[in-house]
Amino acid sequence: MLVQLAIRNYAIVDSLDLELQDGMTAITGETGAGKSILLGALGLCLGERADAGSVRHGTDRADLAARFDIGSLPAASDWLAERELPGDDCLLRRVVTASGRSKAWINGQPATITDLKALGEHLIDIHSQHAHQALLRDETHLRLVDDFAGHRQDVASLNALYRQWHDRRQRLKRLSEDSDEIQARRQLLRYQVEELDQLALSEGELDTLEREQETLAHAEESLREAQVATDYCDSDDSGALALLHQAVNRVSPLPGSDRGALADALTMLGEARIQIEEATRELHRFIGATELDPERLAWVEERLGEVHRIARKHQILPEELTDLHQRLHAELNGLENGEHDLDTLSAEVETLRDQWRDQARRISEQRRQAAVQFGQEVQGQLAFLAMGKASFEVDIEARDTPGPDGLDRVRFLISANPGQPARPLSKVASGGELSRISLAIQVVAANHSTTPTMVFDEVDVGVSGATAEIVGQLLKRLGQHGQVMTVTHLPQVAAQAHHHLHIEKQAEQDTTQTQMAHLDPAGRVRELARMLGGVKLSDRTLAHAREMLEASQHEHH
Structure with missing residues (x-):
């Protein structure tokens, strides 16, 4: 159940917090007062498309939040639990910036618009006057019957099975048409893989080969230069060690005072001799370890050449061959x-086709059983709405070609007068009749809905008088088993409500704001009188409104 709606800087609303109750709530106000704002804000919380026009002029963002009590909604609770967002309350929040961008949260955690829509299906049903137009489409009839039958998950499973079947069928068609190309591709791959198998290039081998090739290619030059360096260090007469020895011999015999002044120099000469001796040993080790191996060099260069040749053939870098x-x-x-x-x-395609047809036949049988009961219940509501002579039926016939939703085409047929054949709604229903037929269908759908909150947006358009009072009674009955909010212009409907929410537009200086408030009994009488008789309220109009309200409240008990 929707328990709270908070609106900040949305359209012409500055700040608004609404506490909502179960039962039927009528939402009324003069034309243009902003009744659509309430539903618009709720729609944004449920994932409807946002734009910059949603933001109140002069502000940088609109902030909207809807809180639902889901203690008795296992489907919504399970949805949240699967995403680690458990709780008896569910808070949907949407922020829309002046640039038209928006962000969404569910229970304080960032969410996508798709998430809002998916969760919203478990929380609320919105029935609008535009449903009249949707009722002229066959796909709407199919969806309503499926919802009534309670096998939405089965249909979703059938749809997924159809997509699998269709996908495999398309792949089979492509492969059948391209079998020669597939065979050619297989032969090419065999040749390429065999060539790479023979190359057998291991991970990291390329780097090793390149380092070894560089070492082997420069081995002779390296040996020659190392030997020269060794001679510089350790030649008998002119090597660095001999020269250092001579330098020490020159300084050591000096008188004691001079030798003391040169003590640091003698120390450094000694350290230099040690360093030169160590360097000489390292050079000797290098010379001893380095071998000239022209055969190994030739093999390494041939191996590298083969690697680069195959890489060029595939137009890739050598290191990408692995x-x-x-x-x-x-x-x-x-x-x-x-x-x-x-x-x-081909066998997989046949299996999927058979599975799809078996499941489609089961769903088709369920639809036919549900269609009979659905038609009877709509027929009963039409009689309640002063269309007792009309005949309503649900026609199910086989589709010319299978579709994702099964084998059936579902159409709602109506005969407005006895003796006339039943025909599609779009061909026989007048505006007023279509309004009542639409309401009857939506009431039947709502009676079987598991969603506890229903919103009816001016679904009573085109009715008046005694029929309007009956419409109010229908909505009140729905409200006795859940939460119903209805936007209406009809006092006969508003009088039936358990609660009454009034919306008023106020102009102050150069700004316009919408105010919303729950009406007490006296306020309800004045609002009903306004709806009955216009701006100027006479004693007679007020008395009529009071009588209407008292009669409807008496019916509550």
Whole structure:
């Protein structure tokens, strides 16, 4: 149940907090007062499309929130629990900026518009005057009968099965048409994979080969230069070690005072000799470890040449060959292991078709059973709405071609007068008749809905007098088992409500605002009188309004 609606800077509303109750709530106000604002704000919380025009002029964003009590809504509770958002309350919030962008939250966690719509289906049903137009389409008739039958999940499963069947059927068609191309692709892959198998390039091998090639190619030059460096360090007469030895011999014999002044120099000469000796040993080790191996060099260069040749053939870098090998091998396995085998795919298509037809036949039988009861209940509501002579029926016939929703075409037929054949709604119903037929259908649908909150937006358009009072009684009955909010211009309907919400537009200086308030009994009498007789309220009109309200309240008890 919707328990609270908070609106900030939306359309011509500055700030508004509404507490809502169960039962039937009538929403009234003069034309243009902003009744659509209430439903618009609620619609945005439920994932409807937003635009910059939603934001109150002069502000940077509109902020809307709707709180629902879901303690008795297991479907909504399960939906939230699956997303780790549990709780007995559900808070939907939507912020729309002046640039037209929007953000959404569910119980304080960021959410997508798709999430709002999916969760909203478990929380609220909105029936609008535009439903009249939707009733002229066959797909609406099919959906209503399926909802009435209570097998929405079965139809969704059938739809998914149809998409699988259609997908495999299209793939089979493409493969049948392209079998020559598939065979050519398989042969090419075999050749390419075999060539890469023979190359057998391992992970990291390319880097190793390139380093080894560089070492082997420069081995002779490296040996020569290392030997020269060794000679510089350790030549008998002119090497660095011999020269350092001579330098020490020159300084050591000096008198004690001079030798003391040169102590640091002697120390450094000694350290330099140690460093040169260590460097000489390293050079000797390098010379001893380095070998000239022209045969190994030739093999490494041939191996690298083969790697680069195959990489050029595939127009990739040499280091990408390993990944290419894996991809081509996987594709070849897919082709050779029957993933695209025509016989296997053909059998799968037949299996999916048979599964779809079996499930479609079961759903078709359920539809035919539900259609009879649905037609009877609508017929009963039409009689209640002063169309007792009209005849309503649900016609189900086989489709020319199978579709995602099954084998059936569902149409609502009506005969407004006895003796006339039943014909589609669009061909026989006048505006007023269509309004009443639409209301009858929506009341039947709502009676079987598991959604506890229903909103009716001017569904009483085109009715008046005693019929209007009956419409109010219908909505009041629905409100006795849940929460019903109805936007209406008819006092006969508003008088039946358990609660009355009045919407008023106020102009102050250069700004316009919409105010909404729950009416007490005296306020309800004045509002009903306004709806009955216009702006100027006479004693007679007020008395009529009071009598209307008292009569409807007496019926409550």
